[in-house]
Amino acid sequence: MLSELCKGVLPQFTVIVDSVENSGRSLFNSLVKTTAMRGDLVQVFHFEQSKVELTAGFEDGLVSQMLFHDCFSDPVGWNCTEGILNEPLERETFREMVQKSAGSIGSRPITVAFDSLSPLLWANGWPRLCHALHSLVSQHSKHGMSSCRLLCLLHCDVHPSGETAAVCHMANTTLTVLTPPPKQALSSSVGEMLQIEASACRQSGRGAVEKATVTLDADLTANVLLPTMFVKEKLTEDVNSKNDPTADLPFNLRLSDDERCARDGLVLPFYISAKRKQAILQGADADEGQIFYLPDREDDFDEEDPDDDLDI
C-alpha cells in the first residue's frame, strides 16, 4: 500500500496526519510531486507555504503543469484582496474553484492537494470543512469533471482530537507520521527518514494497517524500507463489537415468538381478572376457603382442651 502511494498511486482521499515533532510536510511535497509526474493535473490550495517553498525541488516544467490556488498571501484580506478565510466555507466553494481552473486544461485526472487543512479547520469548524471536502470528492462526476482525488496535510496537535478524527474518518487512507526508532534517527544521514503508519479502510469493511520506514531523497523521491503489514480483520465489525454495551449481557433483551406467547398466556397472581372479580363479589362457594386436615398415624391426638389451665 505504501509503496504504491510513494509511486503516486493515491486512493480517492488521503490524509497525512503529522505533528510538530514528526513533520509530514516533506512527505506531502513528495507525494504532490510524484502525483504530478504521473500526469495528474495537481491543483494545490496552499495556506502554509508559499508557492516557492512548496515547489522547491520540483522541475520547472512540472510546476508549469500544476495549478496553484494562493491561499497563503492574503488569507483574511488584510492586504486588500478577497481572503478565502473571511467568508464561511460553502459546500461548493472548492468544487467550483477546481472546476473553473480545470475547465481549460482538458480531461486529465485531477488531484487536489491542501497544505494544510488546519487553517480551514480553525476558521470553519469540522462540519463545514467535511461537507466541502465531501462535495469535492463525490460530486465531480455530476458536473462533468474527470475523477478527482484529494491529498491533505493535517496537523493533529493543533486541534481537539475529535475534529482530527472527523476528517480522518472521511479518508480512505490515513498516513500518520510517527516518531522514528532511535537507531534510525541516528542513521538518517542518507536523507530524511520518516516512520509512517498507513491505515486504509476498504469498502469491504476490512481495514489494513501498514507500518514502514520511508526515506526521502534530496529530489523528494520517496522509497519504502522494510514494510511491516498488519491486517486487521473486519475492522468495522471490531469497532462495533467493541462499542456494543449489550455484547456480554447474561440475559436476553429480545423474546422469541414462543417466549412471547408463553408470556402473554401467563396470569400474574396479583392480577384480578373480570371473571375472578365477579366470582369474589358473588361469594361463590367454589372460591370459599376450606381446611382439610388428615392426621398422620403417629400423631398424638389430645382430647383435652389445651387452654384448660388458663382459668378463663
Added chain:
Amino acid sequence: MYLLVEKGTDGGFLTHHFITSYIRGGYKVCFLALTQSFGHYCSVAQKLGVSLQAARDRGQLVVFEGLVESLRIMVGTASQHEASPLYFLRNAQKGLMDLYLWVKGAMEPTNDADWKGSVLIVDDLSCFSILSVPLQAILHFVHYLRILLCVQLQGDLVMLVATADDCVDEEEEFLLKSLSHNSTVMVHVEGLSTGACKEVHGQMTVASPRKPSNVQVYQYKLLDKAIQLFPRGTSSAVL
C-alpha cells in the same frame, strides 16, 4: 522564523541577545516591546555594548512601545483610540490588523540607508492571549508577519512565547504548536527539572521542525555579559 519558547523561566536574555546581535550586524530592526519599557531594553543593551537609542535615532531600530501605547488606549481620547494599533484592547472585533499595518509601515524600505536585511522581534507574543485576543486572530497576525518578513522582505522574524511551567491550557498549547509548525528554528528554554542551581541556570533545546532528527540540547549559565553554553552534565561545577 525563530520561535523562542520560555517555559517556567525567564527567556528575556534571548531577546536581548537577538536585538543586540541584529543591531550590530547592520540589520533594520523593528521591535514590538510588549512586556517591558524601552528604557529596560536600552539599559540591558547598553551593558552588552549596543546603544539602542542611537540605533533608533539613525532609523535602524523602530520600536513599538506596547506599555506606553496601552496607557494611551486606557486614558486617551476617542480619536486617539481609533488611531492606535492597540485599538483591539477596546474593540475586540478589530483584531490585530492595525498592529500588522503599523509593522508593515515601519518596515517599508527607505532609500536613505542600506541595511543588510530586515528583522522583526516580538517580546512577547503571549501578551495577546493574556489580553484575550482569540487564538485565530493571533495566528493570522503571525501569518501576515511571516509573509511580510520572511517572504516579501527575505528577512527574519523572531518571536518569544512564554508558557507556564505547569497547567498548560489547551488553547495556549495549540498556539505554541501552530507557531512551531511554521517556524524554522525553535529554541526552548526551561529551568532544570532538578530545581534551581547556582552554576547551571537552565536547559536550552534547539530544534527545527523541518529536520526533526537534528535536536541539540545544551545547558546554560548566564554571565554578566554573555551566555555560557555547554553540553548536558558538563558544567565546570560538576566536572
